[in-house]
Amino acid sequence: MIEFNNLTIGHHRPLAHVTIPALTPGNIYAIIGSNGSGKSTFLKTITGQQRPLAGNVFINGRNTTELSRSELARLVAFVPSRFPEAEFVRVVDFISLGRTPYQNSLGILSEVDKECVQQTIRQLNIRHLADKFISQLSDGERQLCSVARALAQQTPIILLDEPTGYLDYRNKRRLLEVLSLISIEMNRLILFSSHDIETLLQFGIQLLGIEAEGVSEPGKTQLVIIDKNIPFETTISHFYC
Amino acid sequence: MRGKAIPFRLKIFIGTLLLIGLAIWHLFAGSTTISVSDFYNALADYDYSNTNHIIARDLRIPRTLMAMIAGAGLSLAGLLMQTIFKNPLAEPNILGVSTGASLFVAITLLTGISFFQSDWGLIASALFGAFIFGTIILFFARFVRSQGSLLLVGIMLGSFSAAFISIIQAWSDAHQLKLYTLWAMGSLQQVSFQQLPLVCLMFSGTVFLSFFFIRALNALILGQENASLLGINVRNMRVFAILIAAVLTGLITAFCGPIAFLGMAVPNLVKMILTTHNHRLLIIGCLLTGGSFLLMCDILVQLLSGFMLLPINAITSMIGAPFVIYIILKRWS
Numbered sequence: 001m002i003e004f005n006n007l008t009i010g011h012h013r014p015l016a017h018v019t020i021p022a023l024t025p026g027n028i029y030a031i032i033g034s035n036g037s038g039k040s041t042f043l044k045t046i047t048g049q050q051r052p053l054a055g056n057v058f059i060n061g062r063n064t065t066e067l068s069r070s071e072l073a074r075l076v077a078f079v080p081s082r083f084p085e086a087e088f089v090r091v092v093d094f095i096s097l098g099r100t101p102y103q104n105s106l107g108i109l110s111e112v113d114k115e116c117v118q119q120t121i122r123q124l125n126i127r128h129l130a131d132k133f134i135s136q137l138s139d140g141e142r143q144l145c146s147v148a149r150a151l152a153q154q155t156p157i158i159l160l161d162e163p164t165g166y167l168d169y170r171n172k173r174r175l176l177e178v179l180s181l182i183s184i185e186m187n188r189l190i191l192f193s194s195h196d197i198e199t200l201l202q203f204g205i206q207l208l209g210i211e212a213e214g215v216s217e218p219g220k221t222q223l224v225i226i227d228k229n230i231p232f233e234t235t236i237s238h239f240y241c
Numbered sequence: 242m243r244g245k246a247i248p249f250r251l252k253i254f255i256g257t258l259l260l261i262g263l264a265i266w267h268l269f270a271g272s273t274t275i276s277v278s279d280f281y282n283a284l285a286d287y288d289y290s291n292t293n294h295i296i297a298r299d300l301r302i303p304r305t306l307m308a309m310i311a312g313a314g315l316s317l318a319g320l321l322m323q324t325i326f327k328n329p330l331a332e333p334n335i336l337g338v339s340t341g342a343s344l345f346v347a348i349t350l351l352t353g354i355s356f357f358q359s360d361w362g363l364i365a366s367a368l369f370g371a372f373i374f375g376t377i378i379l380f381f382a383r384f385v386r387s388q389g390s391l392l393l394v395g396i397m398l399g400s401f402s403a404a405f406i407s408i409i410q411a412w413s414d415a416h417q418l419k420l421y422t423l424w425a426m427g428s429l430q431q432v433s434f435q436q437l438p439l440v441c442l443m444f445s446g447t448v449f450l451s452f453f454f455i456r457a458l459n460a461l462i463l464g465q466e467n468a469s470l471l472g473i474n475v476r477n478m479r480v481f482a483i484l485i486a487a488v489l490t491g492l493i494t495a496f497c498g499p500i501a502f503l504g505m506a507v508p509n510l511v512k513m514i515l516t517t518h519n520h521r522l523l524i525i526g527c528l529l530t531g532g533s534f535l536l537m538c539d540i541l542v543q544l545l546s547g548f549m550l551l552p553i554n555a556i557t558s559m560i561g562a563p564f565v566i567y568i569i570l571k572r573w574s
Contacts, residue, residue, distance in 0.1 A: 047470060073472030084463040087329075089518045100460045100471040107456030107521060133516075153471075 001025060002046060002157065002189065006055035009038055009045045009223070014053050016210045016223040018042070025156055028183040028190040030200045031223075033210030034240050039193035040081075042210070042223060043159045046191075047078045059157065073101035077150035081161040083142045085135070091145050092130045095120060098152030120152045124178060140171035147178060151186075158182070160192035164199070172196060176203050197235065204228075209239040249522055252515060256529035260309070263536040267305045270543040275301060299434050306437060307429045308539050309532035310444045311493045311500060312507070316531025317451060318486035319504025320511075320523055324458050325479045327465075328388045329568065332504035333371070333490040336391070337398030338483075339501075341374025342367040342494035343425070344402040350421045351406075351413040360436065364495040371491035374398055375483040382479075427498035427554035429539055440492065447488050451524060454482055458520040500535075500554045502561025507531045509568050 007018040015038030023029055031039050044050040046057055048064050057064045059075050067075070077098070098120075099113040109117075121130055126144055129137065137145060143163050150158045163179075164172045180203060183190045194200060200207060207226040215238055216222060226235060269275065275297050282288070283297035319332040326336070333339045345366040349355045355362035356369070381394045410418060424431075432440055457478040460468040465475050493500070511526035538556040545551060 049466070049469070069469065069474060070472035073470060076470075078470045080466060084467060086462045086518060088512055088516050089462060093518060097460055097463060097471065100456060100473070103456050105453045105456050107459050107519075 001060055002191075003058040003061075004055065005058065007045070007052050007057060008054040009041050009050070010053045011041060011050065014219060014221075015041055016221045018055075018223045020208060020223060020225045023189055023191060025189045026183060026187045028180055028205050029192075029208055030205045031191065031193045031208040031210070032195065032197055032200075032226075032235075032239055033193075034212055037210040037212070037221075038223070039210065040161055043078070043161055043191070043193060046157075046159060047076050048072050070101055073153070073155075075155055076157045076159060077153040077155040079143075079146045079150050079158070079160040079163060081163075081165060083134075083146065087133075087135060089134045090130070091126070091132050091134060091137070091148075092117065092121070094134050094145055095148045095152050098149040098154075101153065116154065117152050120148050123151070124148050139166040140168070140174070143167060143171070143175050144178070147175070147182075151182065155188075157189045157191070160190070162193050162195075164194050164196050172199055176200070176205070180205070198232070201228075201232065207235070209235070212237075212239050212241040214241060249515065249517070253522070253525055253529070256526065256533070260529050260533045260536070263533050263540065264305055264309060267308060267536045267540055267543075268301050270540050271296075271301065272546065300430065303432045303434055303437055304429050304539070305536070306441065307432045307496060308535045310440065311429065311497045312503060312531040312533070312535030313528040314444055314447075314489040314493050314531070315500060315504040316507035316511075316527040316534075317448065317524060318489040320508040320520075320527045321451065321454075321458070321482045321486045322504075323508055324461055324520070325482045326382060326388075326391060327461070328391065329509060329572065330388075330392055330505060330565070332502075332508075333486060334499065334501045334504060335399075336378045336395035337374045337402070338371050338378065338487055338490045339494050339499050340399040340402040341370040341372075341377075342491045343370070343499050344374075344405055345370030346424065346495060347406040347409055347421055350424060351409045351417045360433075364492065367495035368488060368491035371487040371494065372484065374402075375487040375490075379479060379483050424498050426552035427500055429497055429535075429553055431496045440496070443488065443492055447485050448524075448528065451482075451485050452521075454478060454485075455520045455524070458482075459518065462518045498552075498554060501558050502565060503531065503534065503557050506561040506564045506568075507534055510564070 001022055001024050003022040004018045004020060008014045009016055009018060031042060033039050041050055045052055046064065048067065051065065064072065096109055096113065096117050099109060099116065102113065121127055124144055124147065126148060129141055129145065134145065163175060167175060176199065179190050182188055208223060209226050210223045211221050273296055275293055279293040280297045283294040287298060288294045315333065322331040322333065322336060323329055346363060349363055349366040356365040377398065378395055382391055385391045385394060457468065457473045460471045460473045461475070469475050507530050508527050511523060511530050515522050515526050517523065535557070538560065539553060541556055542551050542553060
């Protein structure tokens, strides 16, 4: 569960005030808003990469600024928008890196770690990719593998920065199906940023939005939860000018 | 268990056999024939008047051990730097760590300024220089975003050292110049039998420590941001890794002179052979291949010694440089 207490996100200057209720496990949320509105900053404030300008974020009741890096790594998994470029990394080893927070410094995979990786591969149905190098994957396969790595991290919360960005229509739908399934069946809290509002609405994903410039007074921009009954056109005009 | 695990073990096993085989060949290579019993007696019952004992104990054994340590150590330093800077062309020489060691060795040899008044003064200078320049490059790495720029910074550090060294050379007398020039040509023969235990201890200590960074090194393959999100303290880890690379580079440079390209070529070769990112295997692979590579180069020097005497760093560069060009062409064209 993620709770926000008077949180203001931003980098040097405030981008948005977060006025949403707690985000709970078993649900999938998508955050929308124009480029530069603060979607990534919001995600990075939860992962601890960015400090809040004001207020606090609580993960399972604990203030993120008081959590150590390794404690956070066991609570939040993050998939950045850019897929890492690396040579000689096989998909199975890439997914195994999700087990890093549970390993000692020698980096040896325990039987539990191996079983967890194999289980993740079965769950996402990517057995056929396991022995490929990550440099050989297509964009759709890359996103699936990134999700697999985050799953193997066995965190209650998974954040993704624009996971549908590079994907074609079919892969977008497949990824959203997978994410929805994970949130419901494994009781994970999934939060990601995206611009594919129509597809998100079709999947019934709860939308959060950062108001567009000019909607509220300068400096009072809010990050709000979007009512599912609001018509599509209204959403667009409110969150993208 | 997947079937892949066995080939890794087989490759490591072949590497070990290769290293042992080359080490034995290297022990017996040279203009004087030394028998197995000479080696045994030189260690068990050393006789100052027996030339074969002197060659076996004071020349051959230190030379073979130093070749293995220098090859393995520089390769490991190269691997660490390639991973922490996420750059396949990073190595102690290019990034200025060994030029830092050279600069301080030059200051000690040419001006006599030293931390201690013994052989260890030179080693202390080299370690100090390697660490200072390692810290400088780490400092620049925080601001420089592109891979190429950091290499250029390293090359500039090298030019700076070279300029500084030539200024000191201009002020030095003939004897000091000769000492420095001989050192700079590189040799595996500088270490004495008495110094070996400490050199071996420092080498194995740093190798041992590097094994505690395997988890962090593996995660760092995904970049600093991802590694940090996986719970790795990237900043501390990079400082420790540079420290390890600097100790290895300083130690080896003090005894063997600046050896170029080995630290760049060997880790890339090992990655191609093992096709893995797992640093447990890569470290072992680099130690075995690096040791074998320098033994092979020195065996070549011994075989050619009848016709001409070649400095060891000339051989490593002649083999290493074309391989590095091959890596560059393969990646960026």
